Amino acid sequence: MAFWWANQGASFPAERELGVLWAPPSNSAGGVERSFSALDALVVGDVVFNYVGPAVVAVSRVLALARTTERPYGERGVLGREVRVELQVLDVPVGRDEIPLGERTLDPFTGSAFNKNGMPNNGYVFALSDRLGSLLLDMAGLTVTSTADTVAEPVDEDGRRRPFVFLQDTTDGTRTVRYRREQHLLRDYLIGQGGQARCDLCGKALPSRLVTTAHIKPRARCSEVERRDPHVVMAACLLACDALFEHGYIVVDHTGTVRPGRPIPSSSDLADAGRCAMRGRQTRSSRTSWVSAAAESSKC
Numbered sequence: 181m182a183f184w185w186a187n188q189g190a191s192f193p194a195e196r197e198l199g200v201l202w203a204p205p206s207n208s209a210g211g212v213e214r215s216f217s218a219l220d221a222l223v224v225g226d227v228v229f230n231y232v233g234p235a236v237v238a239v240s241r242v243l244a245l246a247r248t249t250e251r252p253y254g255e256r257g258v259l260g261r262e263v264r265v266e267l268q269v270l271d272v273p274v275g276r277d278e279i280p281l282g283e284r285t286l287d288p289f290t291g292s293a294f295n296k297n298g299m300p301n302n303g304y305v306f307a308l309s310d311r312l313g314s315l316l317l318d319m320a321g322l323t324v325t326s327t328a329d330t331v332a333e334p335v336d337e338d339g340r341r342r343p344f345v346f347l348q349d350t351t352d353g354t355r356t357v358r359y360r361r362e363q364h365l366l367r368d369y370l371i372g373q374g375g376q377a378r379c380d381l382c383g384k385a386l387p388s389r390l391v392t393t394a395h396i397k398p399r400a401r402c403s404e405v406e407r408r409d410p411h412v413v414m415a416a417c418l419l420a421c422d423a424l425f426e427h428g429y430i431v432v433d434h435t436g437t438v439r440p441g442r443p444i445p446s447s448s449d450l451a452d453a454g455r456c457a458m459r460g461r462q463t464r465s466s467r468t469s470w471v472s473a474a475a476e477s478s479k480c
Contacts, residue, residue: 181227183307183308187231189233194253199243201304202251204251205261214303219305223242224244227239228305237269279315281298291303291306366412366413367392378415420453429450
């Protein structure tokens with residue numbers, strides 16, 4: 181079993197949904213990209229750490245060797261290499277800066293996942309040392325079943341192995357994590373203790389337990405003072421709007437109007453959820469300044 185690091189970013193939502201890693205045969209300049217061709221080195225049972233800056237948000241197990249396929253999302257008609265994986269999203273992502281700097285800069289492999297400053301290198305898939313891979317698994321609170329168990333699992337007609345058991349012994353674990361001290365105060369201010377709350381995006385009045393607080397300007401980009409401002413958050417329902425906003429499928433423009441964000445295929449089920457939220461309605465006027473700040477922040 182080998183360990184790998186995958187820089188996914190904008191490709192993560194689609195690849196997570198499909199259960200794949202995919203890369204074209206060459207980079208945008210037409211040259212061979214080692215981190216793309218690395219997919220051919222992955223074998224069944226290998227572990228992949230899915231990185232979406234600034235944190236490892238999921239851990240995957242390789243289910244099948246790389247094969248040539250058309251790009252399964254986005255622009256079609258491009259052939260590349262695809263590896264099928266079983267992915268487990270982490271309840272608590274492992275922040276890049278939580279990984280000891282010494283471990284990030286001492287990885288012995290050529291073409292390391294990290295540069296000399298401990299930041300992820302540009303590219304897609306990189307090999308990790310057993311030491312670093314084991315450390316990341318421990319930080320994620322996960323253990324891995326043997327590769328023999330993985331190979332013995334049944335394979336369906338699409339080459340997917342089901343069922344896939346990632347954890348062993350017990351499903352519960354413990355981690356020491358940082359938490360958002362201000363979150364419950366912001367929720368009390370915005371949603372209160374009443375039985376109902378209204379989503380600022382779709383406008384639906386719902387039981388308050390189905391409504392959460394969503395940061396208009398990403399919290400990671402907020403200063404300590406900004407994080408304490410109750411107008412930095414808006415109410416977003418858990419039925420769809422919170423996830424649609426979080427992943428950029430809907431946005432709030434500088435006027436406070438809910439607009440389409442990332443493209444959504446009109447024939448998909450996702451489009452129905454998007455249409456429900458995108459009614460051109462205004463968010464609370466007192467939050468307009470934060471909407472403008474978020475728009476500027478997104479340009480960085």
